[in-house]
Amino acid sequence: AQKITQTQPGMFVQEKEAVTLDCTYDTSDQSYGLFWYKQPSSGEMIFLIYQGSYDEQNATEGRYSLNFQKARKSANLVISASQLGDSAMYFCAMREVAYSGAGSYQLTFGKGTKLSVIP
Amino acid sequence: GAVVSQHPSWVICKSGTSVKIECRSLDFQATTMFWYRQFPKQSLMLMATSNEGSKATYEQGVEKDKFLINHASLTLSTLTVTSAHPEDSSFYICSARDRSSYEQYFGPGTRLTVT
Numbered sequence: 001a002q003k004i005t006q007t008q009p010g011m012f013v014q015e016k017e018a019v020t021l022d023c024t025y026d027t028s029d030q031s032y033g034l035f036w037y038k039q040p041s042s043g044e045m046i047f048l049i050y051q052g053s054y055d056e057q058n059a060t061e062g063r064y065s066l067n068f069q070k071a072r073k074s075a076n077l078v079i080s081a082s083q084l085g086d087s088a089m090y091f092c093a094m095r096e097v098a099y100s101g102a103g104s105y106q107l108t109f110g111k112g113t114k115l116s117v118i119p
Numbered sequence: 120g121a122v123v124s125q126h127p128s129w130v131i132c133k134s135g136t137s138v139k140i141e142c143r144s145l146d147f148q149a150t151t152m153f154w155y156r157q158f159p160k161q162s163l164m165l166m167a168t169s170n171e172g173s174k175a176t177y178e179q180g181v182e183k184d185k186f187l188i189n190h191a192s193l194t195l196s197t198l199t200v201t202s203a204h205p206e207d208s209s210f211y212i213c214s215a216r217d218r219s220s221y222e223q224y225f226g227p228g229t230r231l232t233v234t
Contacts, residue, residue, distance in 0.1 A: 037225075043210055045163075045225040091162060095223075105216065106153065107223065109162045 003027065004092050004110035012116050013082045020067070021077040021113045023092030029053075033095040034075040035107065036066065040088040048090075051075055079115075087117045121147050123215050125226035132203055132233055139199045140229045142213030148193040149215035153223070154186075157210040169196050193218070203233040 005024045013019035025034065036048040051059045051066045059066040067076040079086055092110040122145040132138050142152055150171050155163040167183075169175040169190035177183045185207075187199040196215075200207055212228040 043157075043212075043228040043230070045212065045214075045228075047225075105151075105221065105223070106165055106168065107214075108165075111162045 002110075003108045004094055006092055006110035006113050008113045009111070010114045010116070012118055013079075013086075015084060015117055015119050016081055018078060018080045019082055019115065021079070021090050021092075021115065023075045023077065023110060025073050025075060025092075025094050027073075027094065027096055029096045034066070034068070035093040035095065036064070036075075036077045037091045037093060038086075038088045039091060039112070045091075049077065082117045084117050084119060087115060089114050121145075121217060121222070121224045123213065123224045123226040125211075125213055125229050127229060128227060129230040130232070132231070134204055134233055135202055137199055137201045138203055138231060139197055140211055140213075140231075142196045142198070142215065142226050144194045144215040144217075144224070147215075147217045147219065147224075149196075150193065150218040151216040152190055152196040153214045153216075154188060154196075154198050155212045155214070157212060157228075159210075163212060166198075200231065203231070205233045207231065208233045 003026050032053045034051045038046040049059050049061045049064045049066050051068045058068050063080045065078045089112045091112045093107045124143045126141045152169050154166045156166050157163045166181045167175045167177045169188045171190050171193050175188035190196040213226045214223050216223045
């Protein structure tokens with residue numbers, strides 16, 4: 001079973017509107033972290049927002065907020081007031097404690113959602 | 120902020136040759152570095168995890184003899200693609216975990232094309 005599921009291969013949003021990108025996850029760990037990254041066409045991975053499994057408040061970073069529903073195992077990204085520069089691939093990722101002899105804390109990525117902002 | 124560099128940013132090589140990609144943490148020490156591969160329109164797939172001073176741990180299906188990883192210092196890890204073939208053409212991204220904060224930072228990636 002996939003650990004991170006992003007069901008929207010592509011999304012369109014009108015400029016200045018809000019958009020929600022879906023992410024569900026699967027883990028049996030009690031302690032884990034959820035991340036969202038933006039990848040523009042240049043390829044660099046840009047960190048957007050982080051939510052810890054024990055955080056009671058939903059994370060917010062500027063125009064980005066994470067709608068964390070622990071019981072449903074979902075961590076949706078909400079982008080408010082979309083801008084043309086938001087057009088990119090968006091990846092949801094999870095960090096579990098992976099004891100591969102080194103406690104490496106690997107990140108597992110979803111397949112991504114391509115967001116296109118329409119002027 | 121924490122910066123991770125990769126060199127080269129892009130490389131074209133002939134089939135059968137070897138290519139070395141460097142990943143450096145510029146302003147922090149990284150006990151752990153991760154190497155990912157990303158094919159066009161796909162997600163990042165973890166190839167291996169390297170810890171400073173020890174052998175890398177490879178993910179299932181990744182050939183350790185083909186993708187040689189060396190993590191000789193707290194700021195440098197290298198990935199060598201040996202006897203490269205066209206199917207190795209991909210975008211390779213490293214990330215480094217800060218030994219102090221445990222935060223993970225990504226490099227800008229290296230685009231490898233094997234002709």
